[in-house]
Amino acid sequence: MRRLFLLLISLVLLVPVGFSQQKGPYMNFKTKMHDFGTISQEKGPVRYVFEFVNTGSRPVIIKDVKSSCGCTTPSWTKKPVPPGAKGQITVEYDPLNRPGAFLKTVTVYSNAKNSPVVLKIRGYVKEKQNPIQEQFPFDLGNGLRVSKRFVNFGPIYNDQVRTKQIKIYNYSSADINVKPAVRRLPPYIKIDITPQTIKPKSAAIMHITFDARKAHTWDYTRARIFLIINNNLNLNKWIDASAIIKEHFSDEIIKNPPIIKFDTNSYDFGTIEQGQIINREFKFRNVGKGPLLIRKVTTSCGCTTTYYTRDTVPPGGEGVLKVRFNSAHKMGPQTKIITVITNSPKTTKVILRLTGKVVKPKKESKN
Numbered sequence: 081m082r083r084l085f086l087l088l089i090s091l092v093l094l095v096p097v098g099f100s101q102q103k104g105p106y107m108n109f110k111t112k113m114h115d116f117g118t119i120s121q122e123k124g125p126v127r128y129v130f131e132f133v134n135t136g137s138r139p140v141i142i143k144d145v146k147s148s149c150g151c152t153t154p155s156w157t158k159k160p161v162p163p164g165a166k167g168q169i170t171v172e173y174d175p176l177n178r179p180g181a182f183l184k185t186v187t188v189y190s191n192a193k194n195s196p197v198v199l200k201i202r203g204y205v206k207e208k209q210n211p212i213q214e215q216f217p218f219d220l221g222n223g224l225r226v227s228k229r230f231v232n233f234g235p236i237y238n239d240q241v242r243t244k245q246i247k248i249y250n251y252s253s254a255d256i257n258v259k260p261a262v263r264r265l266p267p268y269i270k271i272d273i274t275p276q277t278i279k280p281k282s283a284a285i286m287h288i289t290f291d292a293r294k295a296h297t298w299d300y301t302r303a304r305i306f307l308i309i310n311n312n313l314n315l316n317k318w319i320d321a322s323a324i325i326k327e328h329f330s331d332e333i334i335k336n337p338p339i340i341k342f343d344t345n346s347y348d349f350g351t352i353e354q355g356q357i358i359n360r361e362f363k364f365r366n367v368g369k370g371p372l373l374i375r376k377v378t379t380s381c382g383c384t385t386t387y388y389t390r391d392t393v394p395p396g397g398e399g400v401l402k403v404r405f406n407s408a409h410k411m412g413p414q415t416k417i418i419t420v421i422t423n424s425p426k427t428t429k430v431i432l433r434l435t436g437k438v439v440k441p442k443k444e445s446k447n
Contacts, residue, residue, distance in 0.1 A: 106136035107167070107192045109199070114171075116203030121175050125153075130169040130199050134161045136192065144189045145169060152184045152201070175205040216249040216283075220317050222309040223252030224278075226286075233290045233323035238298075240328075243289045246319070250278040258284070261306040261313055268295040269303050269321060290323055298325050298375040298421045299429065327375070329425045338395070338424045339368030342432065349405070349436035358405040362418075362432055366393045373423040377401065380417040383410060384434065403434060410438045 114128040134140045139160035147154055151174045157167040171186050181204050188197040216225035227247040236242055250256045256278050260271035270289040278284045288305070295301060305319040329337075342364045349358045366372040372393040377386045387402040405416060418432040 102136045102193060104136050105134060105138045105140040105163075105190070105192045107132045107140055107188070107190060107194060107197055108135040109197065112198065113200045113202070116173070116201065118204045118206060119175055120206045121177070121179070121208040124176075125172050125174045126203075127170060127172045128201060130171065132161075132167050132169070134163050134165055134167065134192075137163055139163070140167060140190055140192050142167070142169075142188060142190045146187050146189070147171075148185045148187075151175075151178060152186060154186045156188070169199060171199065171201055173201055173203075177208070179205050179207045181205075212249060212251060216247065216251075220248075220307065220309070221314055222312065223250055223254070223256050224258065224307075224309060225249045225251055226319065229319055231288055231319065231321045233321065235324045235326055236290065236292050237326050237328040238292050238295070241289065241291045241293065242323075243287055245285050245287050248273070248278065248284045248286055250280055250282055250284075253280050255279060257310055259308050261308050264304070264306050266295075266303045268292065269305065271305060288319075288321055290321060292323070292325050295325055298327065299378070299419070300324050327423060327428070329423075333370055333423065334425055336369035337426050338366050338370040338372035338393075338422065340364050340372055340374075340420070340422050340424060340427045340430060341367045342430065345431065346433040346435065347403075349434065351437045351439055352407055353441040354411060354438050355408050355441060356438075357407070358434070358436070360403045360405075360434065362401040362403060363398065364401065365398050366395055368424060368426070369395055371395070372397070372399075374399075374401075374420060375423055376419075376421040378419045378421075379403075383407070384416045384418065386418060401432075403432070405434055407438045411440070413437050 109130055109132045116126050119126055139162050141160050142156050145154040145156050153172045155170045161167040169186065169188055173184060183200065183202045186199045188199065189195055212225065216227050218226050218229040220226055231244050231246060233242050233244065248258065257276060258273055258278060259276055265271065268291045270291065272287040274285050300322065302320060302322040305321060306313060306315060342362055347360050352358065374388055374390065377388060379386060383406050385404045389399055393399045401420065403418060414436050416434040418434065420430040420432065422428060
């Protein structure tokens, strides 16, 4: 009995030892998740070190560590970690331009029995407090910067009015009075600046109203907004306002639409010498049920001009669009685009092409 009792006692004492060390290599991490809490972009990358102990019977060799995002960079213990020794996985997270909550993972591949091991980091990145140059990137001079230099109203119907706003910042050390150069504004643009006198290191709001009812034009339209700053007008810097004006067709036009149909939508003038002028007529017919109007014709180059009759073309009627291309100062393959805007719901925009090649003039033979 005494021998049996001693044997049982020995087995009990050996049990913890058997469980404390696994066969083969084994990575035992203190934690597999770290919460950075709230961090800021301005302070740069943050790091956390995940520590593990090799509780196995053989050395741990880390083969690779892969992250779920390029913003997360891992580094690790490169040498084998003997049994009972410690190793590290360092995870760095870059919060630049990544506001909001984040949850990233790194996966550790090794020769350990519990490979792969997934480690996680999380936190919240505060919105970056942009400096003045980033909030107001465009300098108008005379102490003023604006949040935008291009205001796009997008597609807008010819019976609509739309307003957008931009911010103006006074980065000087004195009051600045600013107002729009009204005489240089088209009738469809209205500007309101509040307040007109901007205190140092303060901002004002510019409301830009686009009234398509007063535009009397179609498709892409752009206007330049000049400002008078402390009674000085600078014509070298301005704000662009653009829109694509679309026609709001009546029920009658939709029911009985005009339709423009060209005999051809393209013309290849072949090879010409530089300086030659090409004249081409594009003939069209109104194959619809209602009166046809050509609202607008634009070209892709100042070297190409057009002429057309603005009279109404009745159903079944015909018309001619004359195109003139001046090859002066041009060389090589040429493609000129002519865009025709009509009052037809079905053929609102028609694209014509003038193509060819311009070569150097032949030298005149000497007598």
